[in-house]
Amino acid sequence: xxxxxxxxxxxxxxxxxxxxxxxxxxxxxxxxxxxxxxxxxxxxxxxxxxxxxxxxxxxxxxxxxxxxxxxxxxxxxxxxxxxxxxxxxxxxxxxxxxxxxxxxxxxxxxxxxxxxxxxxxxxxxxxxxxxxxxxxxxxxxxxxxxxxxxxxxxxxxxxxxxxxxxxxxxxxxxxxxxxxxxxxxxxxxxxxxxxxxxxxxxxxxxxxxxxxxxxxxxxxxxxxxxxxxxxxxxxxxxxxxxxxxxxxxxxxxxxxxxxxxxxxxxxxxxxxxxxxxxxxxxxxxxxxxxxxxxxxxxxxxxxxxxxxxxxxxxxxxxxxxxxxxxxxxxxxxxxxxxxxxxxxxxxxxxxxxxxxxxxxxxxxxxxxxxxxxxxxxxxxxxxx
Amino acid sequence: xxxxxxxxxxxxxxxxxxxxxxxxxxxxxxxxxxxxxxxxxxxxxxxxxxxxxxxxxxxxxxxxxxxxxxxxxxxxxxxxxxxxxxxxxxxxxxxxxxxxxxxxxxxxxxxxxxxxxxxxxxxxxxxxxxxxxxxxxxxxxxxxxxxxxxxxxxxxxxxxxxxxxxxxxxxxxxxxxxxxxxxxxxxxxxxxxxxxxxxxxxxxxxxxxxxxxxxxxxxxxxxxxxxxxxxxxxxxxxxxxxxxxxxxxxxxxxxxxxxxxxxxxxxxxxxxxxxxxxxxxxxxxxxxxxxxxxxxxxxxxxxxxxxxxxxxxxxxxxxxxxxxxxxxxxxxxxxxxxxxxxxxxxxxxxxxxxxxxxxxxxxxxxxxxxxxxxxxxxxxxxxx
Numbered sequence: 001x002x003x004x005x006x007x008x009x010x011x012x013x014x015x016x017x018x019x020x021x022x023x024x025x026x027x028x029x030x031x032x033x034x035x036x037x038x039x040x041x042x043x044x045x046x047x048x049x050x051x052x053x054x055x056x057x058x059x060x061x062x063x064x065x066x067x068x069x070x071x072x073x074x075x076x077x078x079x080x081x082x083x084x085x086x087x088x089x090x091x092x093x094x095x096x097x098x099x100x101x102x103x104x105x106x107x108x109x110x111x112x113x114x115x116x117x118x119x120x121x122x123x124x125x126x127x128x129x130x131x132x133x134x135x136x137x138x139x140x141x142x143x144x145x146x147x148x149x150x151x152x153x154x155x156x157x158x159x160x161x162x163x164x165x166x167x168x169x170x171x172x173x174x175x176x177x178x179x180x181x182x183x184x185x186x187x188x189x190x191x192x193x194x195x196x197x198x199x200x201x202x203x204x205x206x207x208x209x210x211x212x213x214x215x216x217x218x219x220x221x222x223x224x225x226x227x228x229x230x231x232x233x234x235x236x237x238x239x240x241x242x243x244x245x246x247x248x249x250x251x252x253x254x255x256x257x258x259x260x261x262x263x264x265x266x267x268x269x270x271x272x273x274x275x276x277x278x279x280x281x282x283x284x285x286x287x288x289x290x291x292x293x294x295x296x297x298x299x300x301x302x303x304x305x306x307x308x309x310x311x312x313x314x315x316x317x318x319x320x321x322x323x324x325x326x327x328x329x330x331x332x333x334x335x336x337x338x339x340x341x342x343x344x345x346x347x348x349x350x351x352x353x354x355x356x357x358x359x360x361x362x363x364x365x366x367x368x369x370x371x372x373x374x375x376x377x378x379x380x381x382x383x384x
Numbered sequence: 385x386x387x388x389x390x391x392x393x394x395x396x397x398x399x400x401x402x403x404x405x406x407x408x409x410x411x412x413x414x415x416x417x418x419x420x421x422x423x424x425x426x427x428x429x430x431x432x433x434x435x436x437x438x439x440x441x442x443x444x445x446x447x448x449x450x451x452x453x454x455x456x457x458x459x460x461x462x463x464x465x466x467x468x469x470x471x472x473x474x475x476x477x478x479x480x481x482x483x484x485x486x487x488x489x490x491x492x493x494x495x496x497x498x499x500x501x502x503x504x505x506x507x508x509x510x511x512x513x514x515x516x517x518x519x520x521x522x523x524x525x526x527x528x529x530x531x532x533x534x535x536x537x538x539x540x541x542x543x544x545x546x547x548x549x550x551x552x553x554x555x556x557x558x559x560x561x562x563x564x565x566x567x568x569x570x571x572x573x574x575x576x577x578x579x580x581x582x583x584x585x586x587x588x589x590x591x592x593x594x595x596x597x598x599x600x601x602x603x604x605x606x607x608x609x610x611x612x613x614x615x616x617x618x619x620x621x622x623x624x625x626x627x628x629x630x631x632x633x634x635x636x637x638x639x640x641x642x643x644x645x646x647x648x649x650x651x652x653x654x655x656x657x658x659x660x661x662x663x664x665x666x667x668x669x670x671x672x673x674x675x676x677x678x679x680x681x682x683x684x685x686x687x688x689x690x691x692x693x694x695x696x697x698x699x700x701x702x703x704x705x706x707x708x709x710x711x712x713x714x715x716x717x718x719x720x721x722x723x724x725x726x727x728x729x730x731x732x733x734x735x736x737x738x739x740x741x742x743x744x745x746x747x748x749x750x751x752x753x754x755x756x757x758x759x760x761x762x763x764x765x766x767x768x
Contacts, residue, residue: 028641188624193616195649195650205589225583228583240573246570246680265579266579270579296630
C-alpha cells in the first residue's frame with residue numbers, strides 16, 4: 001500500500017500517549033487525579049526545540065491530523081490539506097504536534113476511560129472541560145516534549161478558539177496564533193444548534209443519564225441526529241445545493257410518497273449520522289458542545305475583548321471564509337478589531353470559498369497560499 | 385374581556401366545518417372517501433361574491449388566522465397583523481377565508497381523524513398530501529361557499545406556495561396571487577433540515593411507526609426536537625442575537641457546568657418545543673414537511689418555471705425579507721424572474737427586516753404598507 005501514499009504526505013503515523021500524574025484543577029472547580037493525552041507528531045523537533053507547532057482540533061476531531069494510520073490507508077488525518085512536506089505547516093521545517101483533547105474519545109482520558117475512583121467508566125461523571133483547561137493540558141504536553149515555546153499554535157473552528165486562548169493564557173509560550181474560521185464567542189444561534197444536539201442525545205432513551213455503558217447500549221439515535229444537524233451547519237446552502245440540489249436517488253420521476261430516503265441530501269445526512277455513531281462517544285459530544293458554548297474570553301473583562309487580549313504578545317493570522325455561516329467573517333472581524341484596538345499585530349484574510357465552515361479543512365488554493373506565506377515568516381523567525 | 389379586543393381586530397371568531405362527501409383523488413394515487421375542512425371567515429361576502437380572499441397557512445399554522453377564540457382571548461390568529469379592519473386584508477372590504485389544510489390536526493381531516501374504513505384513527509395510514517391536493521380541496525371549499533373566483537389567494541411560506549400553485553392550477557379562479565417569503569422549490573438545505581426533523585420524530589421510541597395513538601403515547605421528544613430546530617430556522621441570526629445574545633437565566637456570573645438550562649436561548653427553545661407538542665400532531669408534522677419537499681411546480685416542465693407559469697392569468701405580489709435565510713430573497717427572485725420571462729405581471733418587494741423568516745407574521749411597517757397598497761388595487765378592481 002505504501003506506494004499509494006502521496007509524496008507530500010507525512011506518510012504512516014502512529015499515535016503516542018503521554019501520561020500525566022499530577023492532579024489537574026479544572027475551571028469547573030473539579031479536579032482530575034491524572035490523565036492521558038493521545039497525540040501525534042509530524043516532522044522533527046530541532047535542537048533548540050524552536051520549530052514546534054501545536055495544532056488544535058475542532059468538535060469531532062482528534063489527534064490524527066495528518067498522514068495515514070496502518071489500519072486505514074484511505075482516509076488521511078483531518079488537516080492533511082495543511083500538514084506535510086511543502087504544505088502550510090511544512091513538516092520539512094516544523095515539528096507539528098496534535099493531541100486529542102481531554103474529554104475526547106480517541107485515546108485521551110475522557111468519558112470512555114476508567115474512573116480510578118470507581119473502577120467504572122467515567123461516562124457522565126467525567127467533568128466538564130473548557131478551552132482554558134485544554135490549554136493547560138497542552139502546556140503540560142509541551143513540557144513533556146521539551147518544548148518551552150510553540151513557534152505557533154494553530155487551529156480551525158473550536159481549534160482556533162484554543163489558539164486564541166493560548167495567546168491570552170500563556171503569551172510567553174506562543175510565537176504566533178493562527179485562528180481560522182473561529183469566533184471569540186458563540187452566537188445565540190450557535191448555542192441554539194448545540195442545544196438541539198444536546199437535547200437529541202440526552203432525550204434518547206438509551207442515554208440513561210449518560211451512564212449508557214452500564215446497559216451496554218449507546219444513544220445512537222440522538223448522536224446521529226446531532227451529527228446530521230451539525231453537518232447542515234458545516235456546509236453552505238450553496239455548497240449543499242451544488243452537491244445535492246434536489247437530486248433523487250431513484251431514477252423514477254414520481255415521488256415515493258413514503259418516508260424512505262428519496263433525495264440525495266437525505267441519503268448523505270443519514271450516512272454521515274450513522275457512520276459517526278460508530279466512532280464517537282455521546283458524552284464527549286456533549287462536553288465539546290458545552291466547551292464551545294462557554295468559550296468567551298472577554299467575559300473576564302466585562303465583555304471587552306480588547307482588554308482580554310491586552311497581554312497578548314504573539315502576532316495573529318486570522319482567516320475566515322465568505323460562505324461560512326457557522327462562524328461567519330463577522331465573527332473573525334470581532335477578533336481582528338479587538339487585536340487592533342489593543343495594538344497587536346494581526347494579518348487577516350477573508351477567503352472566497354463556497355464550502356461553508358468546512359472550508360477550513362479543504363485545499364482551497366488561496367487559503368493554502370496565505371497560510372503558507374504566513375508560515376514562511378514564522379519559519380524565517382525561528383530559522384528553519 | 386371583550387373590551388380588551390383592539391378596535392382593528394376582527395374580534396371573536398368561531399371555526400366552521402365543511403363536509404365533502406365526494407371522493408378525493410390525491411396526487412399520490414390514493415383516494416380519500418370524503419373529508420372535513422375546518423375554516424374561519426372574516427368580513428362579509430358581497431352579493432356578487434367578488435370580494436373573497438383565500439388565505440393559506442404554513443407548516444404549523446391552521447384556519448385560525450385572525451381574531452380571538454373565546455377560550456383564548458390573549459393570542460390572536462397567526463396572521464392577525466394582516467387581517468382586520470384597516471389592515472392589508474381589510475375585512476371592511478374583503479371576505480377572508482382560511483381553512484386548516486387537509487392532513488392537519490386542528491379540525492380538518494387528518495391523521496388524528498377516524499379512518500372510516502377501519503373505525504380507528506388514521507395515524508400513519510393517512511395518505512400524503514401535496515400542495516396541489518390542497519388547492520383541489522380549497523377549490524371545493526370555494527364551491528361550497530359560493531365563490532366562483534377568489535379576488536386573491538395569499539399566504540406566506542408554505543402558504544405562499546399554495547398561492548403560486550393556485551395561479552397555475554386554476555388560473556380562471558384567482559384574481560391575484562400574493563406570495564410572501566416563499567420559494568418555487570426547497571433548497572437542499574431546506575430538505576436537509578426537514579429530514580433531521582423527520583428522523584427526530586420517526587426515531588422516537590414512542591412513534592411506533594406512526595401508530596402511537598394505539599399505545600396512548602405520542603412521540604413528544606421527537607416532535608419537540610423538530611420544533612426547536614424549526615424555530616432556529618425561522619429566526620435570523622441577528623434577531624436571535626438581539627433577543628437572547630449570550631444572556632444567562634441565572635444572575636450568577638459562574639457557569640453551571642451541567643446540562644440544565646443556562647442560556648436564555650436554551651430556555652426559549654425548550655419552551656417552544658414543549659408547548660408545541662401539546663397542540664400539534666407528529667404525523668401531521670411529517671406530512672407537512674413532505675409536502676414542502678415535494679413542492680416543485682417546475683418539475684412538470686423539465687425544471688422550467690417560466691413554462692410552468694405559462695397559463696397563469698393573475699398578477700402577482702411577491703415579497704421577501706432581507707434576513708430570511710429559510711426562503712431567502714433569492715428564492716423569490718426565481719419566481720419573479722420566471723413570471724417576467726413569460727410576460728406575467730408581477731410586483732416585487734424585498735423588505736428590510738431583521739426578524740428572519742418569521743417576518744411574514746410580524747407587523748413590519750413597510751411590509752404592511754406595501755401589502756395594503758397592493759390590496760387597495762385589488763379592492764378597486766372588484767369595486768369594494
